[in-house]
Amino acid sequence: MDNQSIIASSKNTDFGESSPPLNDWQTLSPIAILYFAVSLVKHLLGNFIYLLPVFALSYKNIIAHPFIWLPAILMAFALLSLFAFASFKVYRYRLTDDNIEIRSGIFSKKHLNLPFSRVQNVKIEQPIYYRISGHACLHLDTAGSAKNEAKLVAIKLDFAHQLKTRIQRYVKDNTLDTCQDNLATGLSDILPGASSSQSQQEIMLNQRQLSDLVIHGITSNRIWILLGGLAPFYNSIFDSISEWFASLGIDLDSLFSLTNHSLIEVTLYALSFTIIVMLVLVSFSVLGAIISFYGYSSSKQHDKYIRRSGLLTKHEVSMALSRLQMIIQKQDWLDVVLNRINLCFEQTGAFSQDLSASAANSKIIVPSIRPDESQALINDAYPNNSLSDFVINNAFESISQRFIFRNVVIFLMPPWLAIFGTTLLHGEFAIAALASLVFLALCGLVVLRWKRWGIATDEDFVYLRKGLIGVDYYCFPSYKLQQTQFKQSLLMQRHHLATVKFVLASGSLQVPMLNEKLAYKLVDHGLYQVESSQKSWM
Numbered sequence: 001m002d003n004q005s006i007i008a009s010s011k012n013t014d015f016g017e018s019s020p021p022l023n024d025w026q027t028l029s030p031i032a033i034l035y036f037a038v039s040l041v042k043h044l045l046g047n048f049i050y051l052l053p054v055f056a057l058s059y060k061n062i063i064a065h066p067f068i069w070l071p072a073i074l075m076a077f078a079l080l081s082l083f084a085f086a087s088f089k090v091y092r093y094r095l096t097d098d099n100i101e102i103r104s105g106i107f108s109k110k111h112l113n114l115p116f117s118r119v120q121n122v123k124i125e126q127p128i129y130y131r132i133s134g135h136a137c138l139h140l141d142t143a144g145s146a147k148n149e150a151k152l153v154a155i156k157l158d159f160a161h162q163l164k165t166r167i168q169r170y171v172k173d174n175t176l177d178t179c180q181d182n183l184a185t186g187l188s189d190i191l192p193g194a195s196s197s198q199s200q201q202e203i204m205l206n207q208r209q210l211s212d213l214v215i216h217g218i219t220s221n222r223i224w225i226l227l228g229g230l231a232p233f234y235n236s237i238f239d240s241i242s243e244w245f246a247s248l249g250i251d252l253d254s255l256f257s258l259t260n261h262s263l264i265e266v267t268l269y270a271l272s273f274t275i276i277v278m279l280v281l282v283s284f285s286v287l288g289a290i291i292s293f294y295g296y297s298s299s300k301q302h303d304k305y306i307r308r309s310g311l312l313t314k315h316e317v318s319m320a321l322s323r324l325q326m327i328i329q330k331q332d333w334l335d336v337v338l339n340r341i342n343l344c345f346e347q348t349g350a351f352s353q354d355l356s357a358s359a360a361n362s363k364i365i366v367p368s369i370r371p372d373e374s375q376a377l378i379n380d381a382y383p384n385n386s387l388s389d390f391v392i393n394n395a396f397e398s399i400s401q402r403f404i405f406r407n408v409v410i411f412l413m414p415p416w417l418a419i420f421g422t423t424l425l426h427g428e429f430a431i432a433a434l435a436s437l438v439f440l441a442l443c444g445l446v447v448l449r450w451k452r453w454g455i456a457t458d459e460d461f462v463y464l465r466k467g468l469i470g471v472d473y474y475c476f477p478s479y480k481l482q483q484t485q486f487k488q489s490l491l492m493q494r495h496h497l498a499t500v501k502f503v504l505a506s507g508s509l510q511v512p513m514l515n516e517k518l519a520y521k522l523v524d525h526g527l528y529q530v531e532s533s534q535k536s537w538m
Contacts, residue, residue: 025092025103031133032091032154037084038127093152095163098170100140102150114150116170118142120323120348124160124316131314136160140167168304168318202306205377206366208296216293216368217286219334220342293367300380305345307364319364323347325506326476327378329387333469340368343377348505378475386458387475396454396465400497400513403453407446412439455500455511457525462502464509478529480504486523488516502526 083106092103099115121141130136136157140150152160208216242252254260255269294311303321308314328344335341345364366377375388390396416439423432445468452467457478464474483503487510492498498519501510514522 023094023096025094028088028091028093028152028154029133029135030088031130031135033084033088034129035127035137035153036087037080038129040080040083091153100150100152102152112150114140114142116167119167119171121317121319122164122167123318124157124164126157126310126314128312130154130157134158138163164318168320171320202299202301204297204299205305205380206298206369206373208293208309208367208369210290210294212368213289213293213296214286215338215340216342217289218282219332219338219340219368220285220289289367296367298364298366298377305364305381317364319345319347321381324381325480325504326474327381328475329374329378329473331467331470331472335368336470339370341371341374342367343369343374345381346506382461382475382477385461385475387461387463387473390456390463391473396456396463397514397518399450399453399511400495400515401450402495402497403450403513404446406513407449408443412442412446453511455514455522457522460529462522462526464511474509476502476504477535478526479533479535481526481530484523484526485510486519488519 086106087104090104090106090109094101098117099113101114102110102112104110104112119140119142121139123139123141125137125139126135127137134157135154138152138155138160142149152163155163245252256266258266261269291311293309295314296309297307299306299308305319305321305324307317324345324347326346328346330342330344331340343366347364366374369377378385378387416435419435420432420439423429423435448468449466452465452471454465456463456465460479461475461477462481466472466474481502482505485501485503487499487501488497492513493516496516497513498516499510499512500514500519500522501508
C-alpha cells in the first residue's frame, strides 16, 4: 500500500475517496524480513561475549566432530528465517492526526501508542541492504524509556522524510488547536509536489574528513574489550599464529630464545612483534570509526541540529535546540596528545540509554575536532557560555584534598599492607615489590582524579571538569536542572565538606568533597535559577 496515500487521506476529502482512511492498519514491505533477520543476528553477536565460556568448554568437541557444523548452521538459518518472517507477519502500524500505533511481537505481543507530542528525536536510518529498493527505517525516540520508542522498519525513504517533517512540525506547534488550524498546511508539506519544509536554509556547521576519522579510530580504540573476551582462545590463537609463521619459514620459539639470541635481540624482536600486533588491532578500531562516521556532517536548520553519517548504514539524526540538556567535551589521553576533542550534545534520556552502537548513532556527536571548532559549536548552541574562559584561566573550584586521603588510606592501603606483609613473611619479595608498584600507580591515579575534578558557575551555566589522564568538561544551563541534592556524611560534616549532585533530564552528575559553603551556594543558585526562569527544560 502506498505510504503517501495514507497521509493524503486525511479529513480533507479532496485527496480522493479511493485513498485508504488515515487510521487503517498497514503492513510493511516484504523487505522488512531482511531487517528482522539482520536485527536478530546483531542481537546474537552483541551477546556473544556471554557465550564465550560455553564455546571455550566445547571447543575441542566441536573440532573433533566437524560433521555437526553443517546441520547446526542449517538449523540456525532455518530458525532465523522463520523468526524474521513471523516478525514481519505480525507487525502492523497505523497513523492518525497526532499519534502512531504499532503492534508487534511473536510470543510477547506489544501495542505501542505514541503521541507525536512526546517525540523527542526523529532518526532516519538506511542500511546498505535498503539502498537498492529505496527503503529506510524511521526511529521515534521519546523522553521516557527506550522501550517506548517507535520504529517503522521498512518504509520508503521519501515517505520517511515526509513523515519526519510532519511529526517535527506537530511537535513544534505543541498544541492540538494549533495543529488543527495548520492541518492543511502540514499535510501539503508532505504530499508529492508540495512545498518542502527545507525552505528554511540549512547551515553547515561541521564536516569530518577521512583523516579525522582515522584519528578518532586511533584515540578511541576499544579493542581491549574484544581481547578480554577472546581470553579462553588464546592458546589456540597463538598455536595458529605459530603454525602460520612456520609456513613462512619463521620459527617463533627459536626467534625468542635467549640461547640463540642475545637479550637485546630478543627485546627488539618482541618490541617489533608488539608494534605489528598493535597496528593490526588499531586498524580494526579505525575501520569501525570510518564505518560509523563516514560522510559526517552536522548542520543547523532554524533551531534544529542535524547529524548525517554512516558508510554501510546511513544515519540522519535531528534534535531541537530546546531538547539539548548538556554539552560534553571528552578527551582521552591520546586526544590530549593530539589536541583533539570528541563533542557530545546530550539530550533528554541520553544517559539512560545503553551505550551500544545504535545508541551512539542516536546522538549528536562530533568526533575528533580541534578545540577552536569545538568552542565554536558550543557558542552556537549556548551563546552566553564562558567555558573557554574557565578552561584557559583554570578557574575551577577544586575538591578537597581529603579525597586523596580517603581513597588512599581507607580503600587502597589496607589491602596493600595485607598483601605486602603476607608475601614478605613467606619470602616472596618479587610479589611484594610488584604489589608495591601497583599500589603506587593506583595512588598516582587517585591524585590525577583529584586534580581533574572541579566546578565553576556563572549567572546562567554550570561547568564541571573531571577525568583521569584525559579530561572531560560538562556545560549545562542552570534552568535545565530537575533537582539538586546536598549529601553530607558525619565524617564529611566534621571537616565541613559535602557532595553536590545535579539531576537533569539527561542524567545526573555529582561533585564530591566540596567546601560546605560552596556546596550550599551551588544548591541555592540552582534552585533560584529553576524557580525564577520561565524557560522550559524541554
